[in-house]
Amino acid sequence: MTQKASGGVSGTVGAFNFIRRVGFPSTPEVLSVFLTLTVLASVLALPLAGVSLQAAILFPLIGVVIPTLVGEALTSALILRGDKVLNFRRLVGMELLSWFLLVVALPLGAVTGMVFSNPGLWVYGFFTVLIVSLPIRFLAIGSISSVQSWRKSLASALPPILAIISFLVFGSSVGLSNAPSILVRGIIAFVVGMVLSAVGVSGIIRNVEHSGTPEVRDSPLTLFRAFLQHWLKSDPEPLEKRLGELGTQGTIEGSILGFSGTKGAVGCIVVSNFHPGPYRDLGSGGLPSRLKASIERSKGGIAQVPHGISNHQLNIVSQVDVQRVIERALEEYPAATSIQDSSAMVRSTVDEAKASGQVFGNVAFLTLTLSPTEMEDLPSEVAVEIERAAQARGLTAIVADAHNSLSNQTSITSEQAQKLVEASVKVLDQLVLARKSPFEAGSAADTLEEFRLEDGIGPGGLSSLVVRNGNQIVAYLTIDGNNMHTGVRDAILEDLETIGVADGEIMTTDTHLVTGLVRSTLGYHPVGAHMDVGLLKQKVRETVQRAILSMEESTAGFSKFSIEVRVLGSETFQTITSFVGRIARRIGRQFFRLEALTLVATLIILFFP
Numbered sequence: 001m002t003q004k005a006s007g008g009v010s011g012t013v014g015a016f017n018f019i020r021r022v023g024f025p026s027t028p029e030v031l032s033v034f035l036t037l038t039v040l041a042s043v044l045a046l047p048l049a050g051v052s053l054q055a056a057i058l059f060p061l062i063g064v065v066i067p068t069l070v071g072e073a074l075t076s077a078l079i080l081r082g083d084k085v086l087n088f089r090r091l092v093g094m095e096l097l098s099w100f101l102l103v104v105a106l107p108l109g110a111v112t113g114m115v116f117s118n119p120g121l122w123v124y125g126f127f128t129v130l131i132v133s134l135p136i137r138f139l140a141i142g143s144i145s146s147v148q149s150w151r152k153s154l155a156s157a158l159p160p161i162l163a164i165i166s167f168l169v170f171g172s173s174v175g176l177s178n179a180p181s182i183l184v185r186g187i188i189a190f191v192v193g194m195v196l197s198a199v200g201v202s203g204i205i206r207n208v209e210h211s212g213t214p215e216v217r218d219s220p221l222t223l224f225r226a227f228l229q230h231w232l233k234s235d236p237e238p239l240e241k242r243l244g245e246l247g248t249q250g251t252i253e254g255s256i257l258g259f260s261g262t263k264g265a266v267g268c269i270v271v272s273n274f275h276p277g278p279y280r281d282l283g284s285g286g287l288p289s290r291l292k293a294s295i296e297r298s299k300g301g302i303a304q305v306p307h308g309i310s311n312h313q314l315n316i317v318s319q320v321d322v323q324r325v326i327e328r329a330l331e332e333y334p335a336a337t338s339i340q341d342s343s344a345m346v347r348s349t350v351d352e353a354k355a356s357g358q359v360f361g362n363v364a365f366l367t368l369t370l371s372p373t374e375m376e377d378l379p380s381e382v383a384v385e386i387e388r389a390a391q392a393r394g395l396t397a398i399v400a401d402a403h404n405s406l407s408n409q410t411s412i413t414s415e416q417a418q419k420l421v422e423a424s425v426k427v428l429d430q431l432v433l434a435r436k437s438p439f440e441a442g443s444a445a446d447t448l449e450e451f452r453l454e455d456g457i458g459p460g461g462l463s464s465l466v467v468r469n470g471n472q473i474v475a476y477l478t479i480d481g482n483n484m485h486t487g488v489r490d491a492i493l494e495d496l497e498t499i500g501v502a503d504g505e506i507m508t509t510d511t512h513l514v515t516g517l518v519r520s521t522l523g524y525h526p527v528g529a530h531m532d533v534g535l536l537k538q539k540v541r542e543t544v545q546r547a548i549l550s551m552e553e554s555t556a557g558f559s560k561f562s563i564e565v566r567v568l569g570s571e572t573f574q575t576i577t578s579f580v581g582r583i584a585r586r587i588g589r590q591f592f593r594l595e596a597l598t599l600v601a602t603l604i605i606l607f608f609p
Contacts, residue, residue, distance in 0.1 A: 027089045031069075034096050037103055038064045045106035049119040059171070063126065064102070067166040068095050071159030079155045083145050084229045086155075094140050095159065098133035105129045120182050124606045126167070127186035130160050131193035131602045135594045138201040139587075146225050157194060164190060189605040193598050200594040207590070208583055216579050217246055231516075236282050236319065243283070243568050244317045250567035252314065252325055255398045256559050257365060258299070259441045259465070260337045261552040265301035267443040267465055269365065269476065270329060271308045271398050273380070276482075277315040278568060279515045284316035287325065288509035289460035289480050294326045299333055302443035304463040304478040306367075306507035307403040309383035313569050321565035334557030339363065342467065342556070343434035345474040345503050348426035353419035356505055357427035358467065358474065360439075360556045364395045364431050367476075367505040368420050371405035371489045375412060377510075382417050386424045393432045396558070399424070402507045406483040406526050440468040442551035446543045448479075450535060454518050456481045456525035458511040462540060466501070466547040475504035475544050480511050481527035488528030488536075495537045499545055 038060035046056035072095060076088040102125070109125025137156040145152050168183065205221065212220035226239040254272030258265070270291060274284050288305040295303040316322055339361035347356045352373040357366040366386065369375065378401045390397035443465045451457035460480030467474050475496055489506045496504060514524045528536060 027092065030089065030092050030096055034068075034092065034099070035060075035065055037096070038099060041103040041106045044103070045110040045122055045125070048107070048110040049113050049122045051122075062170045063163055063167040064099060067162035068092075068099075068159045071162045075155045075158055079151050079158065080141075080145055080147055083147055084235070085225070085232055086141065086145050090232075094137065098136050099129060101132065102126075102129045123182050123186060127189055127606065128599070128602055130163060131190055132595060132599055134160065134193050134197035135201060135591060135598055138197045139204065139591060142201050142205055143221055144225065144228060146222075153198060156198075160190070185606050189602045192601055192605060196598050196601060197594070200590075200597070204587060204590045204594070208587065212579060212583055218242055220579070220583065230282060231280075234281075240283060240318045244566050246572050247317045247566045247568045248572075249564055250314050250569070251562055252316065252565055252567075253562045254308075254325075254329060254560065256329065256332065256334055256561070257360065257363060257398055258334045258337065258557045258559075259301070259443075259554050260557070261441065261554045263552065265299055266441045266550075266552075266554055267301035267303055267463070268295065268299070268333075269304045269306065269398070269400075269465065269478075270295070271306060271400050272325075272329075273308050273310045273314055273383070274316055274325065275310045275312055275314045275377075276307075276510050277312055277512045279512050280517075281513060283318065283568065284322050284325075285512035285515070286458070287316065287322055288511050289458050289513070290322070291326050291329060292460050292463065292480075294330060295333070298330050302445045302463050302465065304465060304476065304507075305460070305509055306400040306478045307510040309368075309378045309380060309399055309401050311377040311379070313380070313567070315568045317566045317568050324565065325563055328561050328563045332559050332561035334559040337555040337557035339556035339558065340438060341436040342439040342469050343431055343436050344469045344472045345467075346427055346430040346434065347503070348423045348430070350419040350423040350426070353416060353423045355420065355423035355427045356503070357424070357431050358469075359395065359431040359434060359436065361558070362395050363398065363556070363558045364390055364428060365398045365400075366424055366427060367400045367402045367507060368424065369402040369404055369489070369505070370416060370420075371402070372486055373405060373416075374407060374410045374486055375401075375403070375405050375416075376410050376483070377401070377403075378412055378420065379417055382420055385421045386428075389421075389425050390428055393428055395428060395431065397428070400505075400507055401510075402489075402505055403482075403510050404484040404489040404506050404508055404527075405486045406522070407486045407529070408521055437469060439554060440551040441554035441556075442466050442547040442549070444543045444546035444550060446539050448536075448539060450539075451531055453514050454525070455531045456514050456527050456529060457531075458509065458513045460509060460511070462543055464540075464543045464547045466544060466551060468551055472502045473500055473548065475501045475547070476507070477504065477540060477544070478507045478509060479527050481508045482510050482512060482514050482524050483526040484508055485526045485528035488533055491533065492537055492540055495541055496544060499541060500548070501544060 042056045042060045072091040080086050105125035105128050109122040113119045113121035141152050141156045208220050223242055226242050230236045230239045252274045256268055256270050258268040276284050276287055292303045292305050343359045345356055345358040352370050354369050357364050383399050386399050387397045445463045447461035448457050458480035463478045465476045492506050516523055
């Protein structure tokens with residue numbers, strides 16, 4: 001078998017970790033830090049310039065905090081009214097970044113005034129910070145907001161203009177009088193800085209649009225704003241619409257192995273080639289748990305949706321198509337359960353590649369893992385070759401990627417993929433010759449409510465299916481998470497041996513609901529990487545014990561389904577994410593040049609005749 005190494009989409013981890021910061025803390029936290037920062041800067045600096053302590057405390061309120069908050073309140077309520085992302089809290093968060101250098105610039109201005117016997121020079125520190133913040137304001141609002149250009153320019157300029165006006169009008173009343181020449185120079189520098197910032201940021205944005213549109217086949221900033229609207233406002237529709245236009249048609253295929261007992265439905269295992277991505281609840285990111293919940297409501301029993309052999313090539317784009325997949329799976333759920341016998345579970349290993357299999361009638365359910373070697377998404381060729389080998393032996397194969405060993409970013413090599421195929425073929429050879437007999441099945445589930453998305457556990461929790469054939473009890477477990485921390489799978493299987501489980505497999509769904517919520521090397525926590533593994537093992541053990549107690553003589557049914565949907569292929573997603581990385585670096589370089597130019601112009605106007 002020849003194929004490229006397979007793995008996660010490059011570039012997404014950095015994007016996840018960066019964009020998390022856009023949310024900012026809560027409004028009270030931002031206001032508290034903002035007030036503390038400005039008061040600290042003033043108290044440290046102004047007494048050095050001969051300003052009274054009372055005036056030093058009043059200055060940040062008069063010159064910074066009050067006009068800034070009034071300006072951003074007017075901006076959010078009037079100027080940017082209706083903007084999907086920039087609300088008052090985020091605008092104040094931007095102000096915190098804009099005024100951060102005040103704690104350095106004010107003391108530096110005061111010390112400079114002492115050296116040159118000009119105590120009023122501390123005001124230059126105030127103006128310098130205000131002017132240097134202008135590129136930040138114009139770039140942030142210009143790139144994030146979707147309102148008209150004149151409204152964005154006004155929103156960028158209003159708070160600093162109000163800060164200057166407030167300082168000029170009320171400063172003298174609290175003992176902050178300064179030489180007119182200093183104030184005039186400051187105002188001239190501010191006007192020059194505003195012109196430079198507006199023109200410079202406009203050039204940066206035009207450059208991004210001109211260079212990026214041909215590459216991503218869409219307006220980069222419009223795509224970025226749609227992304228922020230989803231990330232920060234939990235509104236995926238605009239982004240899904242735009243990504244849908246960039247996507248292609250793809251075929252989603254799935255297999256359902258359903259179990260029934262004398263009391264009704266026991267449960268099922270659904271394996272599909274859709275990929276639960278690209279991230280969070282966008283597109284098919286949360287499809288495993290949604291499909292599980294829908295089947296359980298409609299058909300009864302406990303449903304498992306382990307990760308099939310798939311990758312980012314088959315990310316479903318829209319929620320409409322996600323619902324269509326769910327409805328098709330329900331329509332094609334096996335109506336008959338004519339399979340009355342099964343084999344025992346068998347295993348085969350080729351180096352680090354491990355395959356397990358159990359046949360129900362002529363349907364072979366196989367699980368693949370590299371544990372304890374790290375593993376990621378398997379290439380689709382693996383499923384194709386295994387299914388072909390099964391057909392040659394008179395069997396129908398359902399192949400699950402157990403997706404259960406990961407600590408760092410990795411990818412599957414062609415050699416590892418080939419070894420998994422070889423191990424699977426050996427399992428199929430055993431299953432063809434295996435003795436089959438009636439079986440018992442039982443199921444149970446646990447929501448794992450002790451853990452959160454940030455811990456790596458999705459809403460699907462833990463699902464278990466136990467099968468007894470002869471004296472052998474095997475357990476199939478699926479946890480709604482994105483991969484599993486290396487070593488946890490083996491620890492759980494060893495623990496289950498203590499309650500009479502001879503073998504089994506621990507699988508994950510690869511849900512992407514957990515992505516982008518935490519800062520980590522992967523952009524999420526695999527199951528077991530950030531939780532009490534002892535508690536997890538206990539919950540698994542208790543769930544499997546309940547499943548064992550529910551076992552009864554059972555039969556099985558099998559069905560397949562397929563549906564055409566709009567998908568976002570890995571090439572398109574990689575194009576977008578790699579473009580984001582490159583354009584971010586380019587914007588960064590242009591932005592720092594603009595900042596440097598603004599600072600140099602400010603210092604020349606303020607300090608040179």
